[in-house]
Amino acid sequence: MSNYPPRHALGRIDVVTLEDLPALSRNVPLNLSNIRAGWPEFEHGFDSLKGRRMLGLLYGGRHVYRVCSVRVERDVDNPLDLDETTIPGGAYLRLRLRGDVPEVYGQIGEAFDVLFGQAEHDPTRPSIESYRREGEIDCLVPIVQQLE
Numbered sequence: 001m002s003n004y005p006p007r008h009a010l011g012r013i014d015v016v017t018l019e020d021l022p023a024l025s026r027n028v029p030l031n032l033s034n035i036r037a038g039w040p041e042f043e044h045g046f047d048s049l050k051g052r053r054m055l056g057l058l059y060g061g062r063h064v065y066r067v068c069s070v071r072v073e074r075d076v077d078n079p080l081d082l083d084e085t086t087i088p089g090g091a092y093l094r095l096r097l098r099g100d101v102p103e104v105y106g107q108i109g110e111a112f113d114v115l116f117g118q119a120e121h122d123p124t125r126p127s128i129e130s131y132r133r134e135g136e137i138d139c140l141v142p143i144v145q146q147l148e
Contacts, residue, residue: 008114010107011096016140018089023055023068024075024082030063042067045080055087056129058112066126088125092140093118101135111139120144 007013028038035056043049046069057066068085069075078084095111097104112127118141121127125142132138 008095010111010114011098013115013118014094015143016092016094018087018092018140020089021053021087022071023085023087024071024078024080025057025066025068025085026082027064027066030058030060030065035065035067038065038067042069045082047074054131056131057085057087057126058129059126060123087128088142090122090125091143092128093143095139096132097137097139099135104135104137108137108139112141115139115141 026038026042028034043054046052051072053070055068055070057068058064059066066083066085068087070087093115095115097107097111099107108129115121115127120143122142122144127142128138128140130138130140
């Protein structure tokens with residue numbers, strides 16, 4: 001593609017390569033009300049959110065949404081008895097959303113629709129919502145091969 005990375009009204013689309021990341025997680029049913037309820041419950045279990053990377057993994061074919069925190073040093077014993085998971089690495093298309101909360105959350109579905117229309121996705125890996133900071137979310141779709 002000569003126009004890569006493409007631009008969209010929501011932002012620039014980039015190809016990024018992620019490493020596998022160990023994480024603590026909990027599954028919730030894949031519907032908006034359960035996801036909204038699942039995040040605060042998951043976050044309140046931690047001693048602090050400082051230094052944590054919070055991600056949502058979407059397993060569309062399995063109708064599962066997994067709330068995750070990348071492991072930090074103080075998680076050695078997993079005192080919350082959360083599920084152990086690995087956030088799979090590899091090539092992803094990324095669209096970074098920026099805006100005011102909660103309006104920016106309303107753009108997540110459209111961002112994934114845009115990304116799925118750009119390249120052949122890898123159905124063996126989840127799509128990822130990476131919450132970088134308040135008002136900034138990376139939407140990532142796993143791709144089969146890197147684009148040039």
